[in-house]
Amino acid sequence: MKTGLKLPDVTFHTRVRDETVGGPNPFRWQDMTTADYFGGKRVILFALPGAFTPTCSTYQLPGFEGGFDAFRAAGIDEIYCLSVNDSFTMNKWAEAQGIEKVKVIPDGSAEFTRRMGMLVAKDNLGFGPRSWRYAAVVNDGVIEAWFEEPGLMDNCPEDPYGVSSPETLLGYLQGQAVAAQ
Numbered sequence: 001m002k003t004g005l006k007l008p009d010v011t012f013h014t015r016v017r018d019e020t021v022g023g024p025n026p027f028r029w030q031d032m033t034t035a036d037y038f039g040g041k042r043v044i045l046f047a048l049p050g051a052f053t054p055t056c057s058t059y060q061l062p063g064f065e066g067g068f069d070a071f072r073a074a075g076i077d078e079i080y081c082l083s084v085n086d087s088f089t090m091n092k093w094a095e096a097q098g099i100e101k102v103k104v105i106p107d108g109s110a111e112f113t114r115r116m117g118m119l120v121a122k123d124n125l126g127f128g129p130r131s132w133r134y135a136a137v138v139n140d141g142v143i144e145a146w147f148e149e150p151g152l153m154d155n156c157p158e159d160p161y162g163v164s165s166p167e168t169l170l171g172y173l174q175g176q177a178v179a180a181q
Contacts (some may be wrong), residue, residue: 002146007138009034012105015087027091034112037105038141041077046135046164047107047118050127051085051093055161060133061097063166068101071166074173076137077136078103084110084119084130107131121154134138135164145172 015027034036037043046064048056064071064079071079079102083090086108094104105112113119122130132152137145147168149160162168 002116002136002148004145005037005143007034007141007143008112010107010112010115011024012112013038013087013108014106015091032105034141037078037080038138040140041096042075042077042137042139042144043078043080044071044135044169045080045082045105046169047082047084047113047116047131047158049122049130049132051083051089051104052096055133056083056158057093057097059161060165061093061099061102064158065099067166067170070170071173074170074176080105082107082112082131084108084113092136118148118152118155120152122156124155124157133159133161133164135169137169145169147172 012032014030014032016030017026017027019026021028046060048060061081068079081102082105084107087106090104090106107113110129118132118134119129120132120140122128131150135147136143147164149163151158151160
């Protein structure tokens with residue numbers, strides 16, 4: 001569906017650890033752009049409804065973290081997890097999950113998600129605007145392969161999960177490697 005499209009140019013407002021700041025909270029603001037994250041690399045981007053939510057915390061994020069080495073072996077440079085949450089929340093969620101390899105991207109204003117056409121209302125769960133669950137293989141800022149959960153709609157009564165799973169993406173990448181041989 002979105003294969004071949006270039007990712008939208010967005011600036012993400014992130015908090016990064018910087019020991020020169022000192023004190024009990026040694027973090028500073030750092031703006032990162034789409035080009036900073038995706039330029040010159042082949043990466044996996046997966047987006048989900050929210051940090052600290054059950055499916056995201058139990059399966060999707062830990063699955064990509066646990067499979068990181070297999071993804072690397074399949075030609076992936078980085079794995080990014082994006083959610084319509086602020087940087088404080090995304091960083092604390094990654095810390096709480098023990099994430100060391102997957103990098104989190106905060107889309108606090110939902111600009112990237114909206115421009116991707118993946119912003120949905122989740123008012124039925126008290127979330128407000130959030131990302132629909134999807135994943136993509138992105139090569140130098142261009143979508144190489146797209147994995148969108150079925151049923152994209154506002155206030156979806158379900159939370160479909162499977163198409164954007166780590167297992168599905170790894171299968172795609174490994175199948176691609178076999179086909180190239």
